[in-house]
Amino acid sequence: xxxxxxxxxxxxxxxxxxxxxxxxxxxxxxxxxxxxxxxxxxxxxxxxxxxxxxxxxxxxxxxxxxxxxxxxxxxxxxxxxxxxxxxxxxxxxxxxxxxxxxxxxxxxxxxxxxxxxxxxxxxxxxxxxxxxxxxxxxxxxxxxxxxxxxxxxxxxxxxxxxxxxxxxxxxxxxxxxxxxxxxxxxxxxxxxxxxxxxxxxxxxxxxxxxxxxxxxxxxxxxxxxxxxxxxxxxxxxxxxxxxxxxxxxxxxxxxxxxxxxxxxxxxxxxxxxxxxxxxxxxxxxxxxxxxxxxxxxxxxxxxxxxxxxxxxxxxxxxxxxxxxxxxxxxxxxxxxxxxxxxxxxxxxxxxxxxxxxxxxxxxxxxxxxxxxxxxxxxxxxxxxxxxxxxxxxxxxxxxxxxxxxxxxxxxxxxxxxxxxxxxxxxxxxxxxxxxxxxxxxxxxxxxxxxxxxxxxxxxxxxxxxxxxxxxxxxxxxxxxxxxxxxxxxxxxxxxxxxxxxxxxxxxxxxxxxxxxxxxxxxxxxxxxxxxxxxxxxxxxxxxxxxxxxxxxxxxxxxxxxxxxxxxxxxxxxxxxxxxxxxxxxxxxxxxxxxxxxxxxxxxxxxxxxxxxxxxx
Amino acid sequence: xxxxxxxxxxxxxxxxxxxxxxxxxxxxxxxxxxxxxxxxxxxxxxxxxxxxxxxxxxxxxxxxxxxxxxxxxxxxxxxxxxxxxxxxxxxxxxxxxxxxxxxxxxxxxxxxxxx
Numbered sequence: 001x002x003x004x005x006x007x008x009x010x011x012x013x014x015x016x017x018x019x020x021x022x023x024x025x026x027x028x029x030x031x032x033x034x035x036x037x038x039x040x041x042x043x044x045x046x047x048x049x050x051x052x053x054x055x056x057x058x059x060x061x062x063x064x065x066x067x068x069x070x071x072x073x074x075x076x077x078x079x080x081x082x083x084x085x086x087x088x089x090x091x092x093x094x095x096x097x098x099x100x101x102x103x104x105x106x107x108x109x110x111x112x113x114x115x116x117x118x119x120x121x122x123x124x125x126x127x128x129x130x131x132x133x134x135x136x137x138x139x140x141x142x143x144x145x146x147x148x149x150x151x152x153x154x155x156x157x158x159x160x161x162x163x164x165x166x167x168x169x170x171x172x173x174x175x176x177x178x179x180x181x182x183x184x185x186x187x188x189x190x191x192x193x194x195x196x197x198x199x200x201x202x203x204x205x206x207x208x209x210x211x212x213x214x215x216x217x218x219x220x221x222x223x224x225x226x227x228x229x230x231x232x233x234x235x236x237x238x239x240x241x242x243x244x245x246x247x248x249x250x251x252x253x254x255x256x257x258x259x260x261x262x263x264x265x266x267x268x269x270x271x272x273x274x275x276x277x278x279x280x281x282x283x284x285x286x287x288x289x290x291x292x293x294x295x296x297x298x299x300x301x302x303x304x305x306x307x308x309x310x311x312x313x314x315x316x317x318x319x320x321x322x323x324x325x326x327x328x329x330x331x332x333x334x335x336x337x338x339x340x341x342x343x344x345x346x347x348x349x350x351x352x353x354x355x356x357x358x359x360x361x362x363x364x365x366x367x368x369x370x371x372x373x374x375x376x377x378x379x380x381x382x383x384x385x386x387x388x389x390x391x392x393x394x395x396x397x398x399x400x401x402x403x404x405x406x407x408x409x410x411x412x413x414x415x416x417x418x419x420x421x422x423x424x425x426x427x428x429x430x431x432x433x434x435x436x437x438x439x440x441x442x443x444x445x446x447x448x449x450x451x452x453x454x455x456x457x458x459x460x461x462x463x464x465x466x467x468x469x470x471x472x473x474x475x476x477x478x479x480x481x482x483x484x485x486x487x488x489x490x491x492x493x494x495x496x497x498x499x500x501x502x503x504x505x506x507x508x509x510x511x512x513x514x515x516x517x518x519x520x521x522x523x524x525x526x527x528x529x530x531x532x533x534x535x536x537x538x539x540x541x542x543x544x545x546x547x548x549x550x551x552x553x554x555x556x557x558x559x560x561x562x563x564x565x566x567x568x569x570x571x572x573x574x575x576x577x578x579x580x581x582x583x584x585x586x587x588x589x590x591x592x593x594x595x596x597x598x599x600x601x602x603x604x605x606x607x608x609x610x611x612x613x614x615x616x
Numbered sequence: 617x618x619x620x621x622x623x624x625x626x627x628x629x630x631x632x633x634x635x636x637x638x639x640x641x642x643x644x645x646x647x648x649x650x651x652x653x654x655x656x657x658x659x660x661x662x663x664x665x666x667x668x669x670x671x672x673x674x675x676x677x678x679x680x681x682x683x684x685x686x687x688x689x690x691x692x693x694x695x696x697x698x699x700x701x702x703x704x705x706x707x708x709x710x711x712x713x714x715x716x717x718x719x720x721x722x723x724x725x726x727x728x729x730x731x
Binding site (some may be wrong): 014098099324326329333335338339340341342344386498 | 631632635636638639642646647652656657658660661662663664666667669671672673674675677724728
């Protein structure tokens with residue numbers, strides 16, 4: 001029997017060829033593989049499409065060159081947030097064996113911001129993290145009520161009859177107060193009747209009269225002693241009864257305090273009803289602080305939405321601590337699953353960018369042209385393991401023309417909880433963007449000016465202020481037409497457009513302050529601007545009397561609808577107060593008097609007994 | 617070798633079909649069992665071993681499922697093959713299509729890998 005061969009070349013040769021082919025294919029397609037992974041990972045992080053033209057990976061040299069990077073702005077899918085012609089990364093080779101990427105230096109060339117895209121970069125199915133954050137912010141924006149600025153209701157005949165009775169809170173409060181007062185009075189009366197003090201008071205008075213008329217000579221010591229003992233017994237009964245009535249009196253006074261609060265609630269409800277009724281008429285506010293949110297509210301929401309998005313995204317992907325983190329698995333034919341990353345305090349983070357000095361060159365002769373120096377240090381996927389905060393600084397190195405200053409400084413301290421982020425951006429001398437103000441029917445061209453953003457985040461709390469200042473603002477109508485005329489009827493659309501246009505079109509110095517506070521999930525928004533003040537002054541001159549008249553009519557109408565019920569509630573309260581005084585206060589006072597009388601008579605009677613005999 | 621290739625071709629569709637099961641198994645092990653967190657922390661931060669991507673629910677779930685089912689499957693399939701060779705193969709070998717395949721050059725290539 002032949003021994004089997006140890007090496008079967010018929011199988012080894014084809015198998016070796018197959019493996020070599022596999023390795024060559026992997027090397028040939030490594031660039032494509034890296035390109036796809038960069039696109040997928042960045043798309044997952046940003047929440048919008050990220051495109052890369054090519055990747056050149058040279059593992060032996062420890063360098064990766066990415067070309068033609070386009071990062072879509074998640075809030076403007078036809079615009080790139082940033083575009084870079086070339087990014088060269090120097091990477092360390094050892095961490096690659098642990099599926100980790102440690103970048104020593106980064107150099108960027110041909111960086112541009114806000115460039116238009118040929119195709120939309122929106123994602124049909126946004127990734128879990130970024131998609132959820134964007135949905136939550138969009139939902140918050142939907143809930144924010146930007147007050148309307150509508151002047152077209154002025155001058156119209158006020159239809160105060162349209163105010164719905166059912167919607168007035170005052171009526172509900174007044175009816176509730178009446179019912180409560182009636183219920184209280186009935187309850188206290190029942191309790192007083194159960195105590196039934198009247199027969200006791202009458203009996204005690206009769207006894208007091210007998211004591212007054214008692215004669216020591218006729219009754220003798222024994223008779224007086226007996227009479228005084230009876231009086232003592234009655235006195236004890238009276239004390240017990242008085243305690244019961246006093247407790248009822250105390251309870252009634254507490255109830256009266258509640259009823260008084262209920263009357264105050266009726267007054268508050270009436271004020272709320274005035275506001276509601278005025279709101280249904282859409283009368284404009286004549287105060288600058290109220291008008292500014294109406295004018296700039298929508299624009300402010302558009303400005304702060306990306307700020308909230310990126311602040312939350314940074315917290316989502318770079319959390320402090322060593323808890324396992326979950327990410328969507330890589331795209332492949334099989335299901336992606338979920339990749340769980342386990343940070344190890346004793347091992348390096350999955351991603352580290354130690355230091356990056358980048359020259360950002362913006363070409364051309366525009367105001368933004370020039371070279372910028374960006375320095376980034378300490379970016380890590382596991383800040384707790386890395387142990388130091390990330391810093392980013394961008395400044396202008398020199399300028400061809402235009403900008404006098406641009407400065408960005410960010411500090412992300414996620415080493416330990418709570419996360420502390422700060423961002424300061426100051427840009428002056430740039431051509432600031434135009435803002436469409438639908439409430440005014442106008443476009444505000446801010447011109448060359450200054451904008452500053454100061455943002456602080458501690459844990460879930462955020463505080464930010466975004467300021468825009470320009471001495472060179474100009475205005476144009478959204479519809480392109482110049483509004484005519486002062487002859488338009490007050491309250492007509494033409495009148496409103498003309499009034500607003502006259503109020504703002506001459507303003508050159510514009511300042512806008514947008515403030516964010518509260519929590520990242522439910523932030524508060526405040527807007528103030530000198531434009532709002534200017535519109536308020538114009539409105540006060542033009543329609544102050546109209547608004548006052550309308551407000552007066554509305555108040556009178558609300559009063560007419562609720563007055564009867566309010567008076568009934570007041571009457572019920574007065575009856576309750578009188579009832580408490582009459583049914584509880586009077587018997588209590590009588591009890592006190594008759595007790596004092598009995599005690600006096602007992603003392604008088606016993607003091608005449610021989611030897612000052614004391615009655616037990 | 618032919619058996620491996622055949623098994624690979626036959627089981628690929630099952631892999632796709634069972635991905636949700638593997639995902640659940642991997643998820644339970646990686647996320648649902650706190651006691652194993654130190655093990656995964658060590659494995660996924662160990663050089664070379666971390667290239668196996670064991671932090672992925674599908675990868676870990678399918679690996680563990682294979683490890684658990686390998687022995688029972690081996691014996692079950694072995695019995696199946698024996699039964700096939702004893703009862704079915706003589707009949708299959710007579711099929712016209714099988715005879716045509718055996719006469720083709722492809723079969724000669726296949727024979728190169730047979731022990």
